[in-house]
Amino acid sequence: MNIIADLHTHTNISEHAFSTLEENCIAGNKIGLDAVGITNHGPALEDGASHWHFKSLGKNNPGKMHGVYLISGIELNIMQDGSIDLEEEYLSNLDLVIASFHQEVFYPKDKNHVNDMLNEAITNKNINVFGHLGNEIFKFDYEDIISKCNKYDKVVEVNNHSFVQRPGSDVNCLEIIKLCKKYEVPIMVNSDAHISSSIGHFEDAIAVIEKAGYPEELIVNSSMDRLQDYFKHIKGIDILNR
Template identity: 40%
Template sequence: MIKHLTADLHTHTDVSKHGYSTVYENIMAAKAAGLTHVGISNHGPANDDGAPEGHFRNLRAIPEIVEGIRVYRGAELNITDYNGSIDLSGDTIRNRLDYTIASFHNEVISPGSLEDHTSAYLSIAANPLVDIIGHSGTPGFPYDYERVIPEFKRYEKAVEINEATFHVRKQSVENCMNIARLCALHGVFVIVNSDAHFCKLVGVFHNALEMLRQINFPEELILNEDGKRLEAWLQRRNLLKEQGI
């Protein structure tokens, strides 16, 4: 049984208009929640509410350890077209960030066809600059799960199970269950994240964990169930970025 997670890598801060807490408040909330690792991952610049590229380049101003918490510098990239383009430079991602999440957002791109979304995700899967697939159960951007999820395995991506989905995208829940089942079948890592936009929601995963329990999802495929597992995966991902594969 999944009892506790060690990390939350999808948190937003008040650098975005729809975020309502500071970096430090998120870190302290992670500590209060019993986490050992937290990531700061504001929206990329293609989103009207996103941060400029300079924000991501300067995240190194934040120490790696704050109040005993390992702080990772990340970004929630926007998928900007159906070729799978993203909205930060390779230099910023490789040299200034620890990880990236790539997500569809209606504010950036209008929903297309299932084949459009599938094509984009296949490109994202093959892109070494992307580490985590963000809230892909979103009903506005359906894709061919059975075709794409094996590609996430091939390219060593992690698929996000997003707690906010259970509050703001409730129609996504069945999709998320289907995605999680296929991840289990194909041995794809998942990462459970809060997508917190206010500090008190950092490290809150109750609904996402309950869904994983319901389908008997294997604990060994949950990246943030173990801090060493997560750290080893991130090191491997960053090596792949340097190699361009």
């Protein structure tokens, strides 16, 4: 399986990550990736980036850096009421908006609570991708949400970092990927790297995807043609020519 872009990475703009934007791009180029996405956490997390970071990142994206296409993005927080932690005026300048649950700002009451908030978030036109949905702490009705993703133009991320940091993700992700296959929901494979040496590590994610028999042609970042078509579709931009 060929993955040509790592679109969920963090930089040392956050205290819990350790490399610069340039170091991430250099690492991506070194291992042969075509594109790298910078998606620091939204401001609701204690060490998340401020709104100024995202405004500047969106407006000052050079298009290409150290031989890879640079995708300006964010990993938003889905909040207790299903809202997100950054206003549309800042998100509109970004290429990619990933939305995820994090324990530090979302305290799930039960499975129904998580499901209700996902049903709220799925209608938000600013969100492009749901991040690391396989987290055991945030269980929900997988079929209910996955069956609606195409209606609301949402992609499901398979997050390699989860298989180390979020116990139970392997089993949950397998179930989610099988449902994505059933409903032909596109997925995106990312490392969620917090240091440049983790850029492009997709091994555990790919193993689960292959186990599920998920078709490569539905993986957004499995070729530059697919990636280019995706960004033309969601943002009306040509990432190869800007």
